[in-house]
Every structure is written in structure tokens, then in C-alpha cells.
Amino acid sequence: xxxxxxxxxxxxxxxxxxxxxxxxxxxxxxxxxxxxxxxxxxxxxxxxxxxxxxxxxxxxxxxxxxxxxxxxxxxxxxxxxxxxxxxxxxxxxxxxxxxxxxxxxxxxxxxxxxxxxxxxxxxxxxxxxxxxxxxxxxxxxxxxxxxxxxxxxxxxxxxxxxxxxxxxxxxxxxxxxxxxxxxxxxxxxxxxxxxxxxxxxxxxxxxxxxxxxxxxxxxxxxxxxxxxxxxxxxxxxxxxxxxxxxxxxxxxxxxxxxxxxxxxx
Amino acid sequence: xxxxxxxxxxxxxxxxxxxxxxxxxxxxxxxxxxxxxxxxxxxxxxxxxxxxxxxxxxxxxxxxxxxxxxxxxxxxxxxxxxxxxxxxxxxxxxxxxxxxxxxxxxxxxxxxxxxxxxxxxxxxxxxxxxxxxxxxxxxxxxxxxxxxxxxxxxxxxxxxxxxxxxxxxxxxxxxxxxxxxxxxxxxxxxxxxxxxxxxxxxxxxxxxxxxxxxxxxxxxxxxxxxxxxxxxxxxxxxxxxxxxxxxxxxxxxxxxxxxxxxxxx
Amino acid sequence: xxxxxxxxxxxxxxxxxxxxxxxxxxxxxxxxxxxxxxxxxxxxxxxxxxxxxxxxxxxxxxxxxxxxxxxxxxxxxxxxxxxxxxxxxxxxxxxxxxxxxxxxxxxxxxxxxxxxxxxxxxxxxxxxxxxxxxxxxxxxxxxxxxxxxxxxxxxxxxxxxxxxxxxxxxxxxxxxxxxxxxxxxxxxxxxxxxxxxxxxxxxxxxxxxxxxxxxxxxxxxxxxxxxxxxxxxxxxxxxxxxxxxxxxxxxxxxxxxxxxxxxxx
Numbered sequence: 001x002x003x004x005x006x007x008x009x010x011x012x013x014x015x016x017x018x019x020x021x022x023x024x025x026x027x028x029x030x031x032x033x034x035x036x037x038x039x040x041x042x043x044x045x046x047x048x049x050x051x052x053x054x055x056x057x058x059x060x061x062x063x064x065x066x067x068x069x070x071x072x073x074x075x076x077x078x079x080x081x082x083x084x085x086x087x088x089x090x091x092x093x094x095x096x097x098x099x100x101x102x103x104x105x106x107x108x109x110x111x112x113x114x115x116x117x118x119x120x121x122x123x124x125x126x127x128x129x130x131x132x133x134x135x136x137x138x139x140x141x142x143x144x145x146x147x148x149x150x151x152x153x154x155x156x157x158x159x160x161x162x163x164x165x166x167x168x169x170x171x172x173x174x175x176x177x178x179x180x181x182x183x184x185x186x187x188x189x190x191x192x193x194x195x196x197x198x199x200x201x202x203x204x205x206x207x208x209x210x211x212x213x214x215x216x217x218x219x220x221x222x223x224x225x226x227x228x229x230x231x232x233x234x235x236x237x238x239x240x241x242x243x244x245x246x247x248x249x250x251x252x253x254x255x256x257x258x259x260x261x262x263x264x265x
Numbered sequence: 266x267x268x269x270x271x272x273x274x275x276x277x278x279x280x281x282x283x284x285x286x287x288x289x290x291x292x293x294x295x296x297x298x299x300x301x302x303x304x305x306x307x308x309x310x311x312x313x314x315x316x317x318x319x320x321x322x323x324x325x326x327x328x329x330x331x332x333x334x335x336x337x338x339x340x341x342x343x344x345x346x347x348x349x350x351x352x353x354x355x356x357x358x359x360x361x362x363x364x365x366x367x368x369x370x371x372x373x374x375x376x377x378x379x380x381x382x383x384x385x386x387x388x389x390x391x392x393x394x395x396x397x398x399x400x401x402x403x404x405x406x407x408x409x410x411x412x413x414x415x416x417x418x419x420x421x422x423x424x425x426x427x428x429x430x431x432x433x434x435x436x437x438x439x440x441x442x443x444x445x446x447x448x449x450x451x452x453x454x455x456x457x458x459x460x461x462x463x464x465x466x467x468x469x470x471x472x473x474x475x476x477x478x479x480x481x482x483x484x485x486x487x488x489x490x491x492x493x494x495x496x497x498x499x500x501x502x503x504x505x506x507x508x509x510x511x512x513x514x515x516x517x518x519x520x521x522x523x524x525x526x527x528x529x530x
Numbered sequence: 531x532x533x534x535x536x537x538x539x540x541x542x543x544x545x546x547x548x549x550x551x552x553x554x555x556x557x558x559x560x561x562x563x564x565x566x567x568x569x570x571x572x573x574x575x576x577x578x579x580x581x582x583x584x585x586x587x588x589x590x591x592x593x594x595x596x597x598x599x600x601x602x603x604x605x606x607x608x609x610x611x612x613x614x615x616x617x618x619x620x621x622x623x624x625x626x627x628x629x630x631x632x633x634x635x636x637x638x639x640x641x642x643x644x645x646x647x648x649x650x651x652x653x654x655x656x657x658x659x660x661x662x663x664x665x666x667x668x669x670x671x672x673x674x675x676x677x678x679x680x681x682x683x684x685x686x687x688x689x690x691x692x693x694x695x696x697x698x699x700x701x702x703x704x705x706x707x708x709x710x711x712x713x714x715x716x717x718x719x720x721x722x723x724x725x726x727x728x729x730x731x732x733x734x735x736x737x738x739x740x741x742x743x744x745x746x747x748x749x750x751x752x753x754x755x756x757x758x759x760x761x762x763x764x765x766x767x768x769x770x771x772x773x774x775x776x777x778x779x780x781x782x783x784x785x786x787x788x789x790x791x792x793x794x795x
Contacts, residue, residue: 402571
């Protein structure tokens with residue numbers, strides 16, 4: 001598998017996929033910069049007048065509900081339908097689903113009306129969406145009921161998507177194959193935006209391969225390794241953040257091959 | 266008083282209050298990160314469909330009009346009424362009030378329709394709102410007419426809130442007791458967002474104690490000390506900003522006790 | 531010319547012009563901070579209720595369509611008409627024009643309905659708008675057909691504005707005089723927001739002189755020199771970004787005089 005990761009990341013850097021985001025206004029700049037650092041090209045566009053045209057240029061569409069508004073839902077549906085027509089993978093980050101009904105229900109509606117390639121959330125969000133139970137406070141996970149590995153597998157089967165629960169160990173499944181990724185550093189949880197950035201990276205990798213279990217595993221491992229590198233000698237959370245972007249930009253396909261701690265579940 | 270500050274900050278770190286922001290899109294990321302650094306949990310949500318539910322999970326609600334839009338006003342009223350019902354303190358930052366009638370009048374309306382716990386602005390903004398006179402250019406204070414200490418005291422009495430004028434010396438009053446805080450560094454005025462970040466920190470502390478004169482004093486002192494520490498060896502305004510977050514995260518309750526320069530007026 | 535650059539930058543620092551932005555939510559914080567670093571005062575306001583009043587306080591108005599929405603177009607027109615009445619220069623950054631019809635047509639409409647002082651884009655954007663041909667992918671230029679120097683000159687004449695194509699060499703013309711600026715560093719293309727920041731700086735300088743060829747040249751040179759300085763010992767794109775702000779704040783009028791690589795075409 002390690003060779004597959006290296007090849008994927010190498011292809012990403014060669015092809016520089018356009019990653020169209022419809023996302024929140026809190027972490028949008030971080031998403032743009034991390035997309036550049038990993039080797040993609042970010043674009044943020046959400047006017048209903050242009051999203052169908054913009055997404056048609058893209059290699060992936062990232063939908064993130066961090067500061068959801070009703071006009072955004074319309075735009076997500078328009079862009080998402082066009083992406084589905086063109087076979088462009090959609091990555092869904094249900095930020096804060098479970099904290100309010102609006103977020104939960106909107107996510108479930110988007111999952112139902114669109115073909116989602118990868119649904120990536122924290123344990124609380126995915127637990128709530130899967131119906132197995134979870135707790136979300138604001139945008140923070142307070143955990144899910146049951147075993148994450150089982151939840152992602154069953155939920156992935158049901159919604160016919162790859163599902164990712166991020167955490168100290170990331171759990172990834174499409175219902176048939178499941179991966180666990182152990183890369184990362186606890187400082188990543190001390191700054192705003194790492195969850196959103198991970199989804200941008202998952203989007204950039206999803207543009208490269210139709211095997212979204214592998215591409216998501218590569219993305220989570222790559223970001224996690226960048227976090228491990230950034231944590232060395234970090235003086236605090238924000239200087240860690242600065243280093244996180246630098247390390248993401250510096251990471252090579254060879255590094256990913258050698259450092260990814262990834263295994264089939 | 267110094268022991269009270271230490272205890273408040275210690276409680277904040279233990280309780281990790283959720284601070285719900287309805288805020289501007291310029292400094293929102295800074296507000297999220299500084300809330301994390303001080304020990305709180307930020308959430309930004311402004312859809313009218315969800316703000317009542319989101320605020321009910323929160324320890325404080327921060328309303329910031331930095332890029333005010335009419336839909337935001339509706340959401341601020343919905344969230345604010347629910348916060349008032351539940352006894353959740355509301356912090357109001359009237360960014361740019363006085364620069365345009367829209368900002369001045371919206372702030373006065375919010376103060377009238379909601380019970381505000383803490384109103385925090387610069388001298389120009391508070392001077393304009395209090396009716397004593399002030400000048401605001403864009404979002405910058407050009408000062409107020411008269412003595413800030415008298416203005417906050419009288420205005421606080423009138424609107425039954427704690428009022429804070431930020432500046433080289435911060436002036437805080439609920440109309441009965443007044444505090445002055447001398448912490449801070451002039452580099453804090455050289456970057457965008459320190460006023461907004463201060464309001465987020467005031468919000469995090471307001472979630473911990475109903476004594477909002479004290480909690481606001483603790484907040485302004487804590488942020489000011491972080492600024493003083495960050496200014497050491499800073500190479501410019503943005504590397505100062507990076508250090509400001511790191512130093513806010515590193516500040517301990519004991520540091521606050523020992524370094525706060527705070528006194529009754 | 532070098533003495534003119536020095537004087538312009540010196541005047542900018544003395545007068546600290548207010549630069550009113552109606553801009554995108556991706557890079558808005560970067561625009562605010564770079565405006566502060568160069569010596570201006572940023573304000574971001576886009577509610578139709580207040581933009582006419584806010585712009586009347588300003589030295590320049592920057593319109594940036596990076597995350598264009600229909601309400602923003604209305605506000606741009608209201609603010610722009612008031613700016614025109616008051617003789618306040620308008621800087622237009624047509625981010626992503628050419629990538630979607632909505633961006634291209636909105637830009638052309640704004641150019642037609644408002645008197646634009648400076649139109650600044652990349653080669654692809656300006657090529658598309660000028661009708662000479664260009665390619666834009668997301669918000670990235672894939673180049674224009676023909677010679678940039680000829681395109682800016684002819685397009686500037688036609689729309690009666692100063693036109694800037696940014697790139698390794700920036701090309702600036704009002705149809706009579708043309709300037710080339712060779713400052714800059716390739717790392718500036720590796721982070722999000724440098725194009726938008728350049729427009730903010732062009733806005734700050736445009737507030738100081740009615741000679742917008744010269745003021746735009748000074749702006750592009752100043753930002754480019756800051757980039758050159760920031761690139762020294764940079765460890766990656768984001769630590770470069772931190773240094774870019776610091777170096778912009780540190781740059782003196784004398785540095786600009788001595789280091790600007792600017793010449794008539």
C-alpha cells in the first residue's frame with residue numbers, strides 16, 4: 001500500500017487539481033492555503049449563478065457546513081448535482097452536525113439528494129448522522145456510542161460512500177474495506193480549522209483516484225505527518241499552525257511512503 | 266482582587282465554556298483561535314434556523330457588528346432573546362459604531378431589545394453610543410469627548426450593563442464599581458482583530474462569573490499580558506500576532522495573578 | 531521617478547488613508563493586515579445600508595469579486611457611485627473573471643457603470659476582459675493571448691482607466707504611459723491572497739496621488755520588495771507569509787526609492 005500512497009501523492013503534485021470549496025467563513029483561508037501547500041489549486045465560489053460552471057472545472061468539490069446559511073444549501077445542491085453529472089467526487093464535512101437540528105437535517109438532506117464520495121467528520125458528528133448516537137458541543141466531538149470502525153463500515157454501506165471518522169486514529173471505510181491511520185499530533189486539536197483543512201486535503205487526493213478509501217487514507221496520513229513534523233520545537237498553537245502549512249508544503253511522496261502509519265482494519 | 270483573577274482563569278480552563286459568536290468575516294478566524302488559546306471552545310453560527318439552539322449550549326454569546334448585514338441583525342436578536350431567557354451573558358462589540366448611522370442605530374437597537382451583560386468598544390464608539398460624543402473613522406477610534414471613566418460609569422448605569430472602553434488603559438464599570446486595567450502593548454493596535462479578540466476573551470470569562478466587572482477586568486488583563494509577552498523580540502506586526510496566540514495559550518492563572526495591573530478607579 | 535516613489539510612500543505613511551473594501555471572505559483578513567502594514571487604515575463594510583456613508587470617509591474603494599454574491603454587486607454599485615461623485619478612486623480586482631460567465635459579466639458591468647481608477651488582474655483575467663483572449667482556472671491565470679504590454683495599453687485607453695497585469699513583471703498603463711515593475715518573488719504565488727493584498731496596497735497608494743500609473747507602480751514595487759525581503763531564509767510558504775507582513779511594515783520610503791525596479795515601457 002505504501003507505494004500506492006507515494007504514487008497518489010506524486011500524481012497529485014503533477015496534476016494540481018482544482019478543488020472547489022463551498023465552505024464556512026471561519027477557516028476558509030486555512031482551507032485555501034493548505035490546498036495550495038498539498039499541491040492542489042483552491043477556488044471558493046458559492047453564488048448560485050456560477051457554482052455549476054465553476055465546479056465543472058474542478059477535480060473535486062468540498063462541501064463544508066461550518067457556517068451554514070440557507071443560500072449555501074441551494075448552492076451546494078446546484079454544484080453537487082453538476083458534480084454528480086460529471087463524475088466529480090464530492091467531499092462532505094458535516095461540521096457541527098448533531099449540535100443543532102439544522103446542521104443534522106441539512107447534512108442528511110445533502111447525503112440523500114447528492115451522491116457523496118467521502119463523508120468526513122468527527123466521532124460525534126458521524127455517530128449522530130449514522131443514528132448510532134453521538135454528542136457534539138458546538139463544533140467539538142464528545143464522542144460516539146459504539147465502535148467507530150463498525151459505525152463507519154455500516155454507515156458507509158448504507159449511504160454508499162466512503163466514511164471517515166477523524167481522531168487520534170482515523171477510521172475509514174467504504175463498507176467493504178476499512179483503513180486505520182495513526183498519524184497526527186494532539187496540537188492539531190488545539191487550533192481552529194484542522195478538521196476543515198483535512199477535508200480540503202481529502203478533496204485534493206480524491207481528485208486523483210477513484211479509490212476513495214485509499215485516497216482518503218493518503219490524505220489523512222499526509223496531513224498527520226505534516227502535523228507530527230510541525231509539532232517538533234513548536235512554541236505554541238499558532239506557531240505550530242504556521243509550521244503545519246510549511247511542513248505540508250515540504251512533505252514529499254517519498255516521505256508519505258516511509259512515514260504513513262496506515263493499515264487495513 | 267489578584268486571587269479572584271487567578272481563580273476565575275483557573276475555572277475558565279477547567280470548564281472550557283462554549284462561546285457562541287455572531288461576528289464579522291474579517292477577524293472571525295482570530296476570534297476562534299484566541300478563544301481556544303484562552304481555554305474556551307468557540308462556535309460561530311448565524312443562520313436564523315439554528316442560532317437559538319446553538320446559543321442554548323453556550324456559556325456566553327458574543328455579538329460583533331464588524332461586517333454587519335441585515336440578516337445578521339435578525340439572528341442576533343433571535344440568539345440574544347434566547348440567551349436572555351437562559352441567563353447566558355451577551356457581550357456586544359459595536360465595531361465601527363459612529364462611523365455609519367447603520368452601525369450606531371443597530372447597536373442602540375440591540376442594546377434596547379436585549380439585556381446586554383458587557384458592552385465593549387473603543388473610546389470613539391462608546392462616546393458616540395453614550396451620546397457624550399466621539400469620533401470613529403472606519404473602525405478606528407479618534408477618541409471621545411470627556412473622561413472615559415465618567416462616560417463608562419454613567420452609560421453603564423443607564424443601560425444596566427458593564428461597559429468597557431478599551432485603550433492603553435482599559436476602563437470598566439457597571440455604574441457602581443469601576444476598574445482600570447493597564448496591561449497591553451502598542452503592537453496590539455498595529456494588527457487587525459485585537460479588539461474583536463478581546464471581546465471573545467471577555468466572553469469566555471463572562472461565562473465563568475456573574476461579576477462582569479471582575480470577569481471583564483480579568484479578560485482585558487490576561488490579553489494585555491499576552492500582548493506584553495508577545496512583544497518581546499517581535500520582528501514585526503504579524504510575527505507579533507503569531508506570538509500573541511502562543512502567549513495567550515501559555516499564560517497561567519498564576520501569571521495573571523502576578524502580572525495583572527488592575528485597580529479600582 | 532525614484533524620488534516620486536519615495537515621496538508617495540512617505541505621504542501615504544503620513545496621511546494613513548482609509549481604504550474601504552468590499553471584498554471576498556477568503557483573503558479579507560490578509561487585506562486588512564497588509565493595509566495596516568503599508569500604512570493605511572482598512573475598513574470592510576458591505577451592507578447596502580451603510581456603504582455610501584462608509585466610502586465617503588475613505589481615500590480609496592477596493593472592489594474584489596473573489597467570492598462574489600448578488601447582494602455584493604448591489605453594494606459595489608452603491609458604494610462605487612458615491613465614490614465617483616466624491617472623486618474617490620475605485621480599484622477593481624476581477625478575481626476569477628474568465629473562470630465563470632458570472633464573474634466576467636459582473637466585472638464588465640461594474641466597469642461600464644462605474645468610473646474605475648485602476649483595474650488590476652492577472653494575465654488571464656485581463657485578457658478575457660479585454661476581449662483579446664485569456665484562460666483562467668479557478669482564480670489562477672493560465673495566461674493571455676498576445677503581449678501584455680499591448681493589451682493593458684489598448685484596454686486602458688478603451689475603458690479610460692489604469693490597467694495593471696500582475697505577474698513576474700507587472701505591466702501598468704493608462705493608455706498613454708506604461709510602466710514595468712520587476713520586483714517580487716515566486717513564493718508570492720505559493721500562498722493564497724497575494725493578488726488581493728496587492729490590490730489593497732494599490733488602493734492605499736491610489737488615495738495619495740491622482741497619477742494612478744505612478745501610484746500603482748509604487749504599490750506593486752513596494753509589495754514586491756517586501757516579498758523579496760520575506761523570501762530570505764523563509765522555511766516554507768506560510769512562514770514566508772508571516773514575514774511578508776512584517777517586511778511590508780518595515781519597508782521605508784527610502785527602501786522603495788533604492789530598491790524599486792521600475793521603468794517606462
